[in-house]
Amino acid sequence: MASTPFEESADYVQSLARGLRVLRAFDRELASPSLSELAERTQLSRAVVRRSLLTLQHLGYVGSRGRSFFLTPRVLELGYSYLTSxxxxxxxxxxxxxxxxxxxxxxxxxxxxxxxxxxxxxxxxxxxxxxxxxxxxxxxxxxxxxxxxxxxxxxxxxxxxxxxxxxxxxxxxxxxxxxxxxxxxxxxxxxxxxxxxxxxxxxxxxxxxxxxxxxxxxxxxxxxxxxxxxxxxxxxxxxxxxxxxxxxxxxxxxxxxxxxxxxxxxxxxxxx
Known part of the structure; x- marks a missing residue:
């Protein structure tokens, strides 16, 4: 994925961008993916995806069941904030x-x-x-x-x-x-x-x-x-x-x- 000049600046928060990429990887076709499936879809390393998932899980946006992960209803807050505005x-x-x-x-x-x-x-x-x-x-x-x-x-x-x-x-x-x-x-x-x-x-x-x-x-x-x-x-x-x-x-x-x-x-x- 080609980078833009802003992505190379000191203001770019790479960890945030990666976390959002992981969050967006969930969809109808990949509703309960494994860590490996998310790494493949996001083109990020397993270690980066794992840290993102653990952070999102701690914040309440992701849950886990065995080796699979799923979105929680809390992610609706993100879209609802936009719609209410x-x-x-x-x-x-x-x-x-x-x-x-x-x-x-x-x-x-x-x-x-x-x-x-x-x-x-x-x-x-x-x-x-x-x-x-x-x-x-x-x-x-x-x-x-x-x-x-x-x-x-x-x-x-x-x-x-x-x-x-x-x-x-x-x-x-x-x-x-x-x-x-x-x-x-x-x-x-x-x-x-x-x-x-x-x-x-x-x-x-x-x-x-x-x-x-x-x-x-x-x-x-x-x-x-x-x-x-x-x-x-x-x-x-x-x-x-x-x-x-x-x-x-x-x-x-x-x-x-x-x-x-x-x-x-x-x-x-x-x-x-």
């Missing part, structure tokens, strides 16, 4: 619920975090992906409709920096997998004001998303409707779902302006 979720909750009831499909809100989008609100109706999606779930921004409407708002220099840090992966044969193809798609998203993805993350998924802008005009989040794929789904998404999305978008943005809410710096892309 994110007034945007309060402003959007009612509109999201009304949107889901109106269209009969799952609706979500997400923000950009580095290479991924992170779900900050979700009203599920049915499961449309093999992985469980909920608050805190992450998806690759380049292949997700919500990621694309946020990326489309980035200034050219920031988008170029973002693209340089990406590793494109073909999740399905339909996935856009090159920087040039993504740039062309983002230009289309800017012009039409929404993003539509069809079978790019999973074969059975279609999603349409619109941006959410703060009072200063900057895109701070995205709102989407996800639905099972069918031959008619893309046309249905544009003709039936998009007008409902626009109404929810307008209601949320109106609430933002009325409240005078402006985004925290934490919500901005890592490349701002």
């Amino acid at each position: 994110l007034d945007l979720t309060e402003l959007a909750q009612q509109s999201l619920e009304q949107l889901s009831q109106r269209v009969g499909e799952s609706c979500s809100m997400a923000v950009l975090d580095g290479s991924d989008i992170v779900y900050v609100l979700r009203v599920p109706v049915r499961r449309v992906m093999s992985m469980a999606l909920g608050v805190g779930a992450r998806l690759p921004a380049f292949a997700a409709s919500m990621g694309r409407v946020i990326l489309a708002d980035l200034p050219e220099a920031e988008l170029a920096a973002w693209l340089r840090g990406q590793k494109f992966r073909a999740y399905t044969p339909q996935t856009i997998r090159t920087a040039s193809a993504l740039k062309a798609e983002l230009q289309r998203v800017r012009q039409q004001g929404y993003a539509l993805t069809s079978r790019e993350l999973e074969p059975g998924l279609c999603s349409i998303a619109v941006p959410i802008r703060a009072g200063d005009g900057r895109v701070v989040a995205a709102l989407n409707i996800g639905m099972p794929y069918s031959d008619e789904a893309p046309a249905r998404a544009v003709k039936q779902m998009l007008p409902a999305l626009h109404e929810a978008q307008h209601a949320i943005e109106q609430a933002i302006r009325h409240r005078g809410w402006l985004p925290h710096m934490a919500m901005r892309s890592a490349y701002d």
Whole structure:
């Protein structure tokens, strides 16, 4: 993993960075890993992983069972602190619920975090992906409709920096997998004001998303409707779902302006 100039400075706390890397290594696929599995995933030595785990266990964020380790509910405090500081979720909750009831499909809100989008609100109706999606779930921004409407708002220099840090992966044969193809798609998203993805993350998924802008005009989040794929789904998404999305978008943005809410710096892309 290439280092950055800051990582070589005296202000960089290497032990903290390593501890967070260990903490982030836990996921659905590796829910109760062994020390060796964590060392392999994090590309850290067993000794470093062991010290990190013992520290996290002492602080109450990790538990152990035999040779396996697991996250404790205390890790939710970290995400909850962010969500409680994110007034945007309060402003959007009612509109999201009304949107889901109106269209009969799952609706979500997400923000950009580095290479991924992170779900900050979700009203599920049915499961449309093999992985469980909920608050805190992450998806690759380049292949997700919500990621694309946020990326489309980035200034050219920031988008170029973002693209340089990406590793494109073909999740399905339909996935856009090159920087040039993504740039062309983002230009289309800017012009039409929404993003539509069809079978790019999973074969059975279609999603349409619109941006959410703060009072200063900057895109701070995205709102989407996800639905099972069918031959008619893309046309249905544009003709039936998009007008409902626009109404929810307008209601949320109106609430933002009325409240005078402006985004925290934490919500901005890592490349701002």
